Amino acid sequence: MEQQEPQKPPIFGNWRAWYLFTLLVLVVQVVVYYFITENFK
Amino acid sequence: MSIADWIVLLSTLVFITVYGIYKSRGNKNIEGYLLGNKTMPWYTVGLSIMATQASAITFLSAPGQAFTDGMRFLQFYFGLPIAMVVLCITVVPIFHRLKIYTAYEYLETRFDLKTRSLGALLFLIQRGLAAGLTIYAPSIILSSLLGWNMYLTNIFIGGIVVLYTVVGGTKAVSYTQLGQMTIILSGIGLAAILLFQLLPEYLTFSNVISIAGKSGKLNLVDFNFDLNNRYNVWSGVIGGFFLAMAYFGTDQSQVGRYLTGKSITEIRLGLLFNGIVKIPMQLFILFIGALLYVFYIFQPQPLFFNQVETNKVTQGEYKYEYAALEETFVKTQKAKKESTIALVQGLETNNEPLVESATASLNNHIVESDKIRQQARDLIKKNDPKADANDTNYIFLRFVTDYLPEGIIGLLIAVIFAASMSSTSSELNALASTTVVDIYKRSIYKKGNDNHYLKVSKWATVIWGIYAILVAEFANRLGSLIEAVNILGSLFYGTILGIFLAGFYIKKIKGNAVFMAALIAEAVVIWCYFYTSISFLWYNLIGCFIVIGLGGLFELIWGKSDAQKKPTE
Numbered sequence: 014m015e016q017q018e019p020q021k022p023p024i025f026g027n028w029r030a031w032y033l034f035t036l037l038v039l040v041v042q043v044v045v046y047y048f049i050t051e052n053f054k
Numbered sequence: 055m056s057i058a059d060w061i062v063l064l065s066t067l068v069f070i071t072v073y074g075i076y077k078s079r080g081n082k083n084i085e086g087y088l089l090g091n092k093t094m095p096w097y098t099v100g101l102s103i104m105a106t107q108a109s110a111i112t113f114l115s116a117p118g119q120a121f122t123d124g125m126r127f128l129q130f131y132f133g134l135p136i137a138m139v140v141l142c143i144t145v146v147p148i149f150h151r152l153k154i155y156t157a158y159e160y161l162e163t164r165f166d167l168k169t170r171s172l173g174a175l176l177f178l179i180q181r182g183l184a185a186g187l188t189i190y191a192p193s194i195i196l197s198s199l200l201g202w203n204m205y206l207t208n209i210f211i212g213g214i215v216v217l218y219t220v221v222g223g224t225k226a227v228s229y230t231q232l233g234q235m236t237i238i239l240s241g242i243g244l245a246a247i248l249l250f251q252l253l254p255e256y257l258t259f260s261n262v263i264s265i266a267g268k269s270g271k272l273n274l275v276d277f278n279f280d281l282n283n284r285y286n287v288w289s290g291v292i293g294g295f296f297l298a299m300a301y302f303g304t305d306q307s308q309v310g311r312y313l314t315g316k317s318i319t320e321i322r323l324g325l326l327f328n329g330i331v332k333i334p335m336q337l338f339i340l341f342i343g344a345l346l347y348v349f350y351i352f353q354p355q356p357l358f359f360n361q362v363e364t365n366k367v368t369q370g371e372y373k374y375e376y377a378a379l380e381e382t383f384v385k386t387q388k389a390k391k392e393s394t395i396a397l398v399q400g401l402e403t404n405n406e407p408l409v410e411s412a413t414a415s416l417n418n419h420i421v422e423s424d425k426i427r428q429q430a431r432d433l434i435k436k437n438d439p440k441a442d443a444n445d446t447n448y449i450f451l452r453f454v455t456d457y458l459p460e461g462i463i464g465l466l467i468a469v470i471f472a473a474s475m476s477s478t479s480s481e482l483n484a485l486a487s488t489t490v491v492d493i494y495k496r497s498i499y500k501k502g503n504d505n506h507y508l509k510v511s512k513w514a515t516v517i518w519g520i521y522a523i524l525v526a527e528f529a530n531r532l533g534s535l536i537e538a539v540n541i542l543g544s545l546f547y548g549t550i551l552g553i554f555l556a557g558f559y560i561k562k563i564k565g566n567a568v569f570m571a572a573l574i575a576e577a578v579v580i581w582c583y584f585y586t587s588i589s590f591l592w593y594n595l596i597g598c599f600i601v602i603g604l605g606g607l608f609e610l611i612w613g614k615s616d617a618q619k620k621p622t623e
Contacts, residue, residue: 022319031322032139035329039135042333043287046128046274053267 059464066237066468070475071218074230078222084507087223088155088487090314098228099315099324102480103302104332105231105238106311109477110191110470113242113339118359118446120343124273126285128340130591131333133295137302138329142322144558145303150318155491156484157309157554164557166565167496172572173553174492177306178485180546182518185481186525187538189215192474193526194447196467198362208526211471215478216519220512224314224487227479234472241469242339248458249345254352261398262348268397268413269351269420271344274337284589293591296598300547304554306484307477346453350387351394357383357430359445359452363438367430370437376430383426390419478522486514544590545583548597549575555598556605563605567612571604 025031055063081087094102119127154160158177162170189212197204218226253262266272276286283289302308302325315321357380358364367376393416400408431443454466490511495502502510549572556563556571579597582588588596 022323028142028322031326032142035135035139035326038330039132039333043132043275046337047277049263049267049272050274050276053264053272054270 055463055467056460058461059467062461062464063468063471066465067214067471070230070233070237070472071214073233074218074226075222077229078225081223081225082508083504084155084511086225087508087511088310088483088491090223090225090228092314093316094228094314094320095316096320096323096327098232099312099320100327100331101235102228102231102311102314103308103324103328104335105235105473105476106307106480107301107328107332107477108238108335108473109188110474111188112336113238113470113473114191114194114447114450116336116339117343117346118449120271120340121347121449122446124271125337125340125344126273126276128274128333128337129276129285129287129290130294131336132287132290133292134298134332135329136291136295137298138325140299141303142325145554146312146318146321146325148558149309149313150321154313156306156488157304158306158488158492161553161557162496165553165568169553169565169569169572170492171497172569173304173550174488176546176550176576177304177488178493180542181305181307181481181485182521183525184542185478185485185518185522187529187542188474188477188481189522190526190529191447192467192470198360198448198451205527208523211474212478212519212523212526215475215482216516219479219482219519220515223511224310224483227483228311228314230479231476234476237465237472238469238476239335241465242342244462245454245458245466246338246342246345248462249342249349249453252353252457253345253349257348257398261401262345264401265348265351265394265397266344268416269347270417271347281592282587282589284591289589289591293589293594296551296594297544297547297591299555300551300594300598301543304547304550305543306488307480310484310487311480342450346449349453351391353457354384355387356452357427358434359448360442361448361452363434363441363443363445366441367434367437372433372437376433379426379430379433383423383430386419386423386426390416390423393419482515482518482522485518486511489514489518541583541590544593545579546576546597548579548594548599549601551594552598552601552605556602560602560606562613563602563609564613567608568601568605570608571601574604575600 022028022031025034078090085091116127149157149160152160152163156174158170158174161173189208192211193204193207196202196207218230222229250259250262257265263272276283277288278286279288280286281289312321312324315324356364357376358367367373393412397409397412397416399405400410400412434441435443451470454463458466490507494510494514495507552575553568553572556568575597578600579593582593582596583590
């Protein structure tokens with residue numbers, strides 16, 4: 014499937030890095046929100 | 055509303071509509087009308103996806119939900135970024151390669167015509183109803199704020215959307231969504247700033263967060279696994295993932311948005327943009343609800359936020375009981391305010407015992423005021439069994455009209471309109487393209503030329519617009535609208551997703567098996583809705599697994615019997 018995409022994505026240069034970045038943003042958010050929940054209850 | 059509000063509201067609506075129609079001029083063929091000739095850059099794709107999902111319901115219900123139930127609804131979106139990544143890897147290249155107009159075309163390529171038609175029909179049923187709800191949501195504002203006739207309001211809002219969607223097709227939808235998202239984000243940002251400024255001056259940001267937290271409104275993350283608890287991390291990540299997979303991977307109102315992208319790169323970037331930005335945006339909208347809760351500790355809070363229903367009960371036979379409740383509520387609110395002031399003092403002086411006692415006292419008063427609000431709802435219902443006893447959708451709007459300055463009210467009404475129109479236009483465009491491409495052109499009239507199908511698409515948009523407006527007229531007894539829409543989606547999405555996942559990943563399952571499995575899965579999900587207390591987020595999972603499980607089983611049985619028959623044939 015990746016072979017059909019000749020164009021490299023901007024910034025990271027490959028899609029795997031983009032996907033990891035998106036998931037990392039999610040994980041960081043869940044951790045931050047968890048600390049907010051615990052610290053302010 | 056003042057003249058300034060009307061000017062802001064009407065000029066915003068006119069500008070967005072004219073801009074959309076102007077930018078989409080020159081649609082002369084069906085590809086231009088339904089796919090926008092595949093010319094959209096990633097940011098238009100991304101904003102269009104977000105604008106389609108974020109309807110007026112999002113902006114009406116979400117702050118109210120945070121106000122009454124805390125911000126835990128945020129967890130519902132935790133599965134979305136994962137779904138975006140999976141879609142980018144698997145679904146986007148397939149759809150792009152097949153050069154399809156609708157998601158359901160893929161089902162015929164992979165299975166057969168009846169499975170494609172079933173997928174398209176399930177979509178048309180649920181999305182047709184949902185389009186009605188997206189029109190209805192802003193109508194309740196105008197009917198309660200301005201005393202407008204709700205039937206006429208539905209026709210007015212629906213009419214504007216039908217106008218530019220019919221004239222400009224999918225391009226008009228995308229371009230108006232750019233303008234609509236700009237209005238929405240700036241309007242909501244402004245509302246948050248003004249709300250914060252209206253809080254007592256001695257409160258710091260940290261105080262506000264602490265008060266919201268101690269009041270139970272910052273319940274953002276809950277790791278306890280409970281099937282009957284609607285919102286926790288597990289239902290959000292797992293159930294939310296399946297719902298997002300179904301919504302973005304199989305729902306034509308979303309697939310139609312990203313199929314307009316000019317390349318796979320632009321589509322993927324648009325989807326990932328949505329995956330990164332969606333949760334913070336939702337957090338921000340919910341946070342307004344938490345802020346509102348703090349605001350109403352210091353300002354007089356209405357016992358019930360829907361003034362129309364309040365007027366009915368205060369003029370009916372239970373007026374004295376209601377007045378007594380109001381009196382008790384004022385006292386409880388006063389006590390709540392005193393506990394909160396003590397809490398702030400404790401926080402400012404690092405006096406831990408004071409913080410603890412003030413928090414305990416605050417929570418007692420919260421329980422008390424919640425009880426009184428429940429009694430008020432019971433009275434409203436007793437006074438008029440047909441009354442809408444859920445005021446969640448009115449909380450934010452009541453604040454806007456009671457406390458925000460002239461002009462800003464018009465802007466925020468425009469935000470609600472823009473949000474509703476952006477979702478409805480995508481829905482109407484998707485309903486029309488599915489009707490024409492998957493049903494009319496495929497099974498009813500195959501010999502038409504391009505111009506014929508273009509005309510039919512425009513008529514289909516008009517007819518679905520009328521249908522959605524009719525649904526909107528009957529949509530006023532559904533509780534929290536944002537939940538109603540998501541529940542409705544979950545009743546069908548699991549089955550549709552199961553069909554698509556079987557298509558994408560399990561090559562052995564064929565058309566007959568998946569078709570039968572889908573019919574059974576749909577029956578089971580509907581049974582779960584009526585006869586069990588399982589949270590709706592799990593319906594997606596249940597429907598999806600039944601389609602795949604039974605599809606595999608049927609294929610195993612029928613595949614074997616076919617294999618046994620073949621040598622004798």
